Amino acid sequence: MDRRNKPSALTTTPAAPPQARFDILGDRVTAVLPTGESVEVLLTGATVLSWKGAVDGGAAEERLWLSEAAILDGSKAVRGGIPVVFPVFGKSPADLATSKLPQHGLARTSRWEFLGRSTSESDASSKASTNGVQLDFGLTWSAADPALKALWPFDFALLYRVTLDPGSLTTSIVVTNNETEKAFDFQVLLHTYFSVGDITQVNVDGLGGAPYSDKLEAFKVKTQAEGKVDFTSATDRIYQPEGGATQVLTIAEGGLPKYSVSRDNLPDVVVWNPWADKTKDIDDFAPKDGYKNMLCVEPGSVSGWQTLEPGDAFEGAQSITLL
Structure with missing residues (x-):
């Protein structure tokens, strides 16, 4: 017999979207997305040691190069990954306040504080709906390496955010001057070591026509030929792309685009391979x-x-997207 008032089907509560796994083990902070993509950050220098990213749902692969002899105990800056360079790149002239600091400054050898994690929402156009994760790290003058902070006595604060999303990694840094009366001068750089299969098959697009300082020839100023930058010998150059900080760079290998690098308020690009x-x-x-x-x-x-x-x-940032 038909019933006049049948109970409607019970509605089901949508399941929560998959969440990133997160772990702190010793001096390393790790996050893993449900897709298998991951990032690992060493508290020494807030150095990104590993980024495993995937393209179009494929298996996650290591995207950063890390030396097999890298020192990871905090006694030396890490060779590979993404070290943070601050407040000086290279060595300073003797008449500058940063002149007493070692090459590349104090941030990459100081122990940073992990400030916490949060969720990074993927936008509607993303290839995947999985949420990402943001990891925040901080360093202040008072917490910096004691032997080094005495060589550059300015009250600064650094906030470094590492954001892992499906198919991309973003690193951003905020530098704050906490002094009440003194200004200070600084340089900053995100020293990214990309993993490639064969450097002789790699090129970089987006630097054609740009002026650069050739560090291998006593900083002689040259102009990059139009087209892509290829690699057949040692390379150590500081580029100023014609498009400024909005110029997107593409790293290709074997004729296929592999990485896209976008920059925010970071106008220079250092390109280095020691050969x-x-x-x-x-x-x-x-x-x-x-x-x-x-x-x-x-x-x-x-x-x-x-x-x-x-x-x-x-504030400055880089965003690396897998192609």
């Missing part, structure tokens, strides 16, 4: 023929100096 003749002199570079499998493309602000007034802040 065989240079790796012999780098103790923590291993294997010695590892130059075949890496390329540094490093967004930063290093061709000049940023002046930060008391209470002011500077």
Whole structure:
């Protein structure tokens, strides 16, 4: 018999979207997305040691190069991954406040504080609906390496955010001057070591026509030929792309685009590969023929100096997308 008032079907509560797994083990912070993509950050230098990313639902693969001889106990800066360079790139002239600091400054050898994690929502156009994850790290002058902070006595604060989304990794940094009366000058750079299969098959697009300083020829200023940058020997250059910080760079291998690098408020790009003749002199570079499998493309602000007034802040970022 038909019933006049049949109960309607019970509605089901939608299941919560898959969440990232998160772990702190010793001095390493790790996050893993449900897709298998992951990031690992060492508290020394807030250095990204590993980024395993996938394209179009494929298996997650290591995207960063890390030396087999990298020092990970905090006694030395990490060779590989993404070290943070601050407040100086290279060595300073003797008349500058940063002149007493070692090469690349104090941030990459200081122990950072892990400030917490949060969810990164994928936008509607994303290839995957899985939420990402944001990891925040902080470093202040008072917490910096004691032996180094005395060499650059300015009250600063750094906030570094590592955001892992399906198919992309974003690293952003905020520099704040906490001094009440003194301004300070600084440089900043995200020293990204990309993993590649064969450096002789790699090129970088987006630098054609750009002026650059050739560090292998005493910083001689040159202009990059139009087209793509290829690699057949040691390369160490500071580029100023014609499109400024909005110029997107593409790293390709074997004619196929592999990485896209977008920058925000980081106008310079350092491109580095030591090649065989240079790796012999780098103790923590291993294997010695590892130059075949890496390329540094490093967004930063290093061709000049940023002046930060008391209470002011500077923010810059890079976003790497797998192609």
